[in-house]
Amino acid sequence: MHKFINKLFFLVSLTVVFACSSDQDDVVNNEASGIEGVWRLNEITLETPLDINNDGVASAILFEAPGYLGHSELIINNETSGTIYFSAQTTYSTRDDDGKLFFMITSSTNDDRVDEPINYTLEDGVGIINYDGVESSFIVSENVLSITVANGFIARDQITGDISVSQNLTYTFVK
Structure with missing residues (x-):
């Protein structure tokens, strides 16, 4: 059970990190493409x-x-x-x-x-x-x-x- 919770915590953390970074990239890309x-x-x-x-x-x-x-x-x-x-x-x-x-x-x-x-x-x-x-x-x-x-x-x-x-x-x- 302890291994399952650690894996679940790791997967949730990984998902949050990638979700935040891709949103920020989209904001920067959208802003830059708006002035092209x-x-x-x-x-x-x-x-x-x-x-x-x-x-x-x-x-x-x-x-x-x-x-x-x-x-x-x-x-x-x-x-x-x-x-x-x-x-x-x-x-x-x-x-x-x-x-x-x-x-x-x-x-x-x-x-x-x-x-x-x-x-x-x-x-x-x-x-x-x-x-x-x-x-x-x-x-x-x-x-x-x-x-x-x-x-x-x-x-x-x-x-x-x-x-x-x-x-x-x-x-x-x-x-």
Whole structure:
């Protein structure tokens, strides 16, 4: 009888362990598969509004679709990886004129599409994405995926090359 109870206890314990682990795997797989697909860049926002256009109006919105970055995409291929493509490259520089900071923008569109690889992890709608060796946080809410890049906006002094402005940048993609 004692051997029977030990075997029964072992079988019940084994069943509980496998049942719990497979449910967790299903939750992770379902969450990751829910974000698979093509996400299009919709907006880029600054953490703190700046007068990038030098028109006297500070704005947190750096880019809104459609526009020169309107063909940029994030493609999630599977549970851990994908690709990202930006349809233009933009750099910002500044000059100081009597204590007022003026911004200058240089942008070039990409003629050839080159999708860059990304890796990511996701749990409970919050994730970490690794792009070009930089880890950034992202959140997913229904059909919106927002990636926040620490110090992703950098403007350099046009003369010295020193960083004059640096702040977080958020890329918002829609599915």
